[in-house]
Amino acid sequence: MRWVEFGIGMLVATAVAAGCSAPPPEPQAAPHRLQEVVQRGELRVCSTGDYRPFTYRDEAGAWSGIDIDVARDMAEELGVRATIVPTTWKTLLDDFAARCDIAVGGVSITLERAQRAFFSTSFGVDGKTPITRCEDVGRFHTLEQIDQPGVRAVVNPGGTNEKFARQALKRATIVEHPDNNTIFQQIIDGRADLMMTDASETRWQSRQHPELCPVHPEQPFTFAEKAYLLPQGDVAFQQWVNHYLTIARNDGTYQRFAAAWIG
Template sequence: METWRRLAARVAAALAAGLAFTALTAAAAEPSSTSSTLSRVEKSGVLRVCTTGDYRPFTDLQPDGSYVGIDIDQAHLLAKALGVKVDFVKTTWPTLMQDFIAGKCDIAMGGISVTLARQKVAAFSTHYMVDGKTPIARCADADKYQTLQQIDQPDVRVIVNPGGTNFQFAKDHLQHAEVIVYPDNTTIFQQLVDGKTDVMVTDGTETLLQHKLHPQLCPVNPNHPLTYGEKAYLIPGNDLPFQDFVDQWLNLEIRSGEFKTVVNKWLG
């Protein structure tokens, strides 16, 4: 009888230890408000924002080292809502996720597309813009590139910047066209203007801006893009306090019309 009592006591102790371990594991996986990015940003007084600086109209690095664009204005507004200042952290499209996961910034902003691959290792705010991949070409040639089939031909030179969703689109959809990977996203459209390439497929918002900057270039059916996409802000995964704050701030921005004012400033 004593043996059964001892056995029961050992089982009870093991179950208690297991439950305690489960509780500790859950607590570690679910950050409290005190360990949230929100709390850390408020204590440091700085919101660190990763941005590429090469994707107009969202983010554009100036010669003096400052940044301008839709999401740069938004970053300043978010920092104001938090009561802190902004520190922009330079990144690139190929290294964006690596830099973000390494903790170099608290949030990433700058026309970032929501993708399942990025969602696996981080989280996104609610989306603030719906966009999609759209061709852009010299206006005289735009009729030649109305469909993906017309673009994906051996005699068509498609230019693409490395690392982001434009590159992934070309990789997934272009098997026959000549794909030219061009590393400088700030001068890539001049390659089209100069006739060194024929077409680029990028986000519709960017094609509209580039048409304003380079009237020789025309978006191809920007109201009917080749894909559906959303733009949002990249935030740490499993951090509900910070995500809730960013989502509510963004919701108020959109509802109040302030976000529209920012967009109209850059796109008209």
Template structure:
């Protein structure tokens, strides 16, 4: 009897394994569908920006998404999301991959897979150039009377709330115009990714200055957030590594960051 039960168990395991092996991967699904669904917030230049006038996305990761779609041989379908609902939309399978300056976090890793990192940086302040020397350290910033502005729902808010206990935290929901609030004097600074501070410094030349972007307060990596599929991750990893080696990544990077 025991032997019969053991044989039946082995048969069940083999059938389950075979059925699992026959299930198409996410990569198979994308190629069959003919579209790669890319989730983007559209509010994070130079990575991604949604132009309401044209109803089109543009930015570094938009160019990268188009390059990925070309290699896959499929069209890119952009799915607009927002930082507060990014994780929820990801879990609801609204897109195959999230792009647009996505930082690797443990919470996101628990829900999906990340590609090979495309960028390593960290949080650093951006302030009016006249005040640049006032905000060199967290201790300099975290004082009563200092107004720290932040967009909600992402790693910027998480970092700010973890480190700011005495200064005022101002929540501002429009991540596109948030830097104008600093320029106008409605806030003193923002702490965000060093790549963004460099870009905004260029956009607001002589008005806003990045504070030691080469020496951020912490360390973070940006990558592409994938639905959990080994085949898709292997494909995207190889594509990223190839783009870095053949110079195509550098050419797209230069268009937006230099």
């Protein structure tokens, strides 16, 4: 009987102790970037400003381009302001991680970038192809023709253009030019023979500079997709951006922004 009484006493004591101790608090989920942007009242947009028709920053500091218009429209949909943060192709990933919510401006999806960030759904297919003086188009149809001693290929440091050129060219001379806004003038002035860049850029630049012609932009040397750079691991923000792009590309919004640049 004493053991029964002892057992009952232990059960009562345990029940009382359990009732007195509060359950552990539920872990609070960290706010995702979409919530942060709305709470902050600001969408921070990294862009290089040197890759028309997607992004351009003029000498007075004014920003324009297809992707700049898209980013501003995203901000408006969220009820916040868009702040454009200047970056370079060489520092894009570091600047994005430290200072921005999204990066835009003709950003190509690469496996290297995908190690450190998410991408939005792709909104275009592109690839590297040459642009040269129109009288020289016949000289540079193949990589073998380009990769010859005496051929000068100009590159903007830090991006996929430079990476492709250094991988593909072993005998040609690679000439660095730090300003992608003026790099095509180097070809016109005879300081370089060609540049290999995305087909979309060769088409746009050839319309601005009648002296320059793209070489087989419909059949580039490489395959790449264009997308927006997003915070790694944040599925909620990625889904919102993807939903925005789906709607914008089907209700005419994206086409309206693009028409001002590419017709």
